[in-house]
Amino acid sequence: AQKVTQAQTEISVVEKEDVTLDCVYETRDTTYYLFWYKQPPSGELVFLIRRNSFDEQNEISGRYSWNFQKSTSSFNFTITASQVVDSAVYFCALSEEGYSSASKIIFGSGTRLSIRP
C-alpha cells in the first residue's frame, strides 16, 4: 500500500534560518513519482517538484533543494535562508505509475511552516 508520512506537523523558524521538511514514503512499486506542493495562505496548491524513482540525483532550485534517498525511502525538502513568504503548508506526495493512463497522487498530512521575521 502507498503511504506518505510527514512527521513534522508544524515548524517555526526565524527568517534567514535553514529548514528541512521531512518526508518518508512507502510503496511496493519500483516505478513511482514523488512530489512537493506548497499551499500558501491564499489556498491554492502550488507545484514545486516532481521526481521519478529512477532519478536519485539531488536537485537545487534557488533556495530550495531536495534530497531523494531510496535506501531510506525519504524525499526531504530544504529551504535555505528562509523568508517570510515561505510560510505555508507543504505537502509531500507520491504516485505510482502503472499501466493506466495516469495515477492518483497520495498526499502526506502536510507540514505547516511559519517563518518569523
Place this chain on the structure above:
Amino acid sequence: EAGVTQFPSHSVIEKGQTVTLRCDPISGHDNLYWYRRVMGKEIKFLLHFVKESKQDESGMPNNRFLAERTGGTYSTLKVQPAELEDSGVYFCASSQVRQGLHFGEGSWLTVV
C-alpha cells in the same frame, strides 16, 4: 493557457442543504481528479475521470457525494445532503496522459 478553474471559491451552507462544486480542467486534459482536505488533515483522493468515464472512485466517502463529467469537459461534485464533517477544501486537478497534475485553487466549503 488557462489553468484549472473551480467555482465557487467559497461556500457556506447549512447542514442538510445541497452544494454543487464545479471544475473546469485545462483544455485538452482527459484526466480530471477531485481531492479534498477536511479538518486540517491530509489531502485525500476522491475520484478520477478519464474523459467522461469514472476511472477510479474509490475515494468517494459515501453516497451523499455525486461526481459527473458529462461530455468529458467540466466536472461537477454534488454533496447532498451536506453534513458538518464535509467542511473543508475541495481541489480539482487535471492532467495529460502520464503528466503531472495541475491543481485548481480549491473550493472552500463550510457546513454550519
